[in-house]
Each structure stands twice: as structure tokens, then as C-alpha cells.
Amino acid sequence: MNSLSIDTVSVTWRNGVKALNDISLQFSKGMFGLLGPNGAGKSTLLKTIVGLQQPDKGKIFLNGIDLSNDQFYLRKQLGYLPQDFGVYPGVTAWDLLQHIAILKGVGDATARRKQVTYLLEQMNLSEYRNSAVHRFSGGMKQRFGVAQALIGNPQVILLDEPTAGLDPEERHRFNSMLSALSEELIVVLSTHLVEDVRNLCDNMAVIHQGRVVAEGKPAMMISALDGKIWSKKSAVTSGPEPDFPHRLISRQLIGKRPFVTVYAEVQPPGFVPDAPTLEHVYFHALNS
Numbered sequence: 305m306n307s308l309s310i311d312t313v314s315v316t317w318r319n320g321v322k323a324l325n326d327i328s329l330q331f332s333k334g335m336f337g338l339l340g341p342n343g344a345g346k347s348t349l350l351k352t353i354v355g356l357q358q359p360d361k362g363k364i365f366l367n368g369i370d371l372s373n374d375q376f377y378l379r380k381q382l383g384y385l386p387q388d389f390g391v392y393p394g395v396t397a398w399d400l401l402q403h404i405a406i407l408k409g410v411g412d413a414t415a416r417r418k419q420v421t422y423l424l425e426q427m428n429l430s431e432y433r434n435s436a437v438h439r440f441s442g443g444m445k446q447r448f449g450v451a452q453a454l455i456g457n458p459q460v461i462l463l464d465e466p467t468a469g470l471d472p473e474e475r476h477r478f479n480s481m482l483s484a485l486s487e488e489l490i491v492v493l494s495t496h497l498v499e500d501v502r503n504l505c506d507n508m509a510v511i512h513q514g515r516v517v518a519e520g521k522p523a524m525m526i527s528a529l530d531g532k533i534w535s536k537k538s539a540v541t542s543g544p545e546p547d548f549p550h551r552l553i554s555r556q557l558i559g560k561r562p563f564v565t566v567y568a569e570v571q572p573p574g575f576v577p578d579a580p581t582l583e584h585v586y587f588h589a590l591n592s
């Protein structure tokens with residue numbers, strides 16, 4: 305079975321920002337969610353895996369092969385959809401996929417045509433094959449982005465916040481397609497959306513300030529918080545809670561009323577038990 309292994313990888317950008325700090329993760333077939341706030345290091349991790357950024361230290365292995373030693377293997381086995389997927393104006397879906405297939409080394413013209421036809425079909429874009437990609441809707445563009453990532457039959461695809469900006473219907477359609485792909489491939493999904501990770505991912509990690517601060521199966525991480533999450537109506541509408549000795553998980557408005565949720569081993573006075581959710585897991589990981 306395919307496995308992608310990140311072994312103690314650290315990355316410092318040229319301006320001195322340490323974006324990744326000793327990250328170790330294992331990915332196997334299925335969907336893996338990378339959750340984290342803005343600036344956590346998710347994009348840097350994906351860029352480093354696909355070889356666009358060199359680590360200061362650490363190694364990345366696919367099926368035991370060190371990717372830094374084998375650029376050809378890396379290009380062939382990894383597909384990548386970056387956060388900002390720019391396209392030349394006026395170029396059709398067909399022409400662009402053909403072009404990317406050539407860049408990815410699909411040399412045989414018949415094989416290339418077959419593959420591009422298949423991917424357009426799979427992504428439900430066949431009828432738009434002669435339309436300009438830059439005029440596609442958000443959802444179509446992202447499905448096109450996955451099609452280009454799948455050229456060359458990679459074993460792994462890495463998707464950087466692919467559902468950002470999609471409306472709920474497009475997001476649902478896109479996620480169903482990803483879920484089907486993850487039956488066969490390693491799919492690594494970077495996202496802010498806790499809900500997408502809960503609905504789609506077999507495994508996940510929370511990244512914060514360049515480190516992995518929590519990792520596991522979403523359902524198990526939720527049940528680990530059983531009996532430890534408590535809520536109450538907040539005494540204040542904004543600013544910090546007065547006299548608050550608890551470990552805060554979140555404050556949110558429910559029906560316009562501010563509620564506060566905390567983590568505690570024993571029920572704190574004035575609080576009622578709350579059923580843990582993946583959002584609680586996420587905020588607990590960020591605040592630990």
C-alpha cells in the first residue's frame with residue numbers, strides 16, 4: 305500500500321520566518337485533513353512535499369523513496385492543486401490539460417488524448433472542453449484543478465484549501481468527488497473548514513505555528529473529549545471573561561446570545577455538559 309511519510313521536516317523562509325518546526329506525519333490511502341488557522345504552515349507543508357520549497361532539515365519519503373533524491377518520481381507520483389490556481393486567459397480546458405500533460409511527461413499523444421478525455425469526464429467537465437478555463441465558475445475551476453493534479457496517474461494528490469469561495473452546492477459536489485478519489489489515492493486536504501474534515505477525512509492533524517498540535521482519527525479525537533466539555537451563557541458580550549479560571553475552548557453567539565465553552569475534568573460551577581464536537585477538538589488543540 306502507498307505511504308507518504310514526513311520525517312522531522314523544518315522549513316525557514318528566506319525572510320527568517322520559521323514556517324515548519326519538526327513536522328512528522330504519515331499518510332496512507334484515504335483522505336487526510338490538515339486543519340489550522342491562517343499562517344499555521346499548511347501551504348508551506350504542501351509546497352515542501354511537492355518540492356517547491358526545500359526543507360532546512362528532515363526528509364519526505366513516498367513508498368520508502370526519498371523524494372529529494374528523485375525529482376522524476378516525485379513529479380510522476382504527486383499531483384498538486386495550489387491555493388491560487390492561475391490560468392492564462394482564453395486557453396481552453398482541453399488545450400490546458402494537454403499542455404500540462406506534456407509538462408508532466410505524458411509523451412504519447414494517444415495516451416494523452418485518452419487521459420485528458422477521461423479526466424474531463426470524471427470531473428464532469430466534458431461539455432466545457434472547448435471553453436476558456438478563466439471563465440469557469442469557482443466550482444468548475446476547482447474541478448479542473450483536480451483534473452490537472454490527476455494527470456499522469458499520481459498516487460498522491462495534495463489540495464490547498466480547494467473549497468475556499470465555493471457556494472454550498474458546489475462545495476458539496478466537489479467534496480463528493482474528492483471522497484470518491486480517496487477510495488483509491490492518498491488525498492491530503494488543507495483547509496480551515498472543520499466541517500469538511502469531519503465529513504470527509506479518515507485522519508487529520510491540527511497544525512499551529514508550524515507544529516503538529518493534535519493528530520488522529522476525527523471520531524476518536526471527539527470521543528476523547530467526552531465528559532470534559534462544558535458550556536454556559538456568557539456574562540459579557542465582548543472582551544475577556546471576568547474571573548475566569550477555566551480553560552477556554554470558544555466563545556460564540558448562539559441566537560445572538562454569547563455562550564462560552566470550556567474544557568475541564570470536573571463540571572465547573574454554573575456550567576452544563578456539552579456534547580463534544582470536532583470544533584471543540586480543534587480549539588482545544590490550538591489553546592493547549
Ligand SMILES: Nc1ncnc2c1ncn2[C@@H]1O[C@H](COP(=O)(O)OP(=O)(O)OP(=O)(O)O)[C@@H](O)[C@H]1O
Pocket residue numbers: 317318319321322323340341342343344345346347348349
Ligand atoms: N513565500 C513566503 N516567504 C516568506 N514567508 C512566507 C512565505 N509563505 C508563507 N510565509 C509565512 O510562513 C508562515 C506559514 O504560512 P503558510 O502560508 O504556510 O500558512 P497556512 O497555514 O497555509 O495559512 P493560510 O491558511 O493563511 O494559507 C506564515 O508566517 C507566512 O507569513
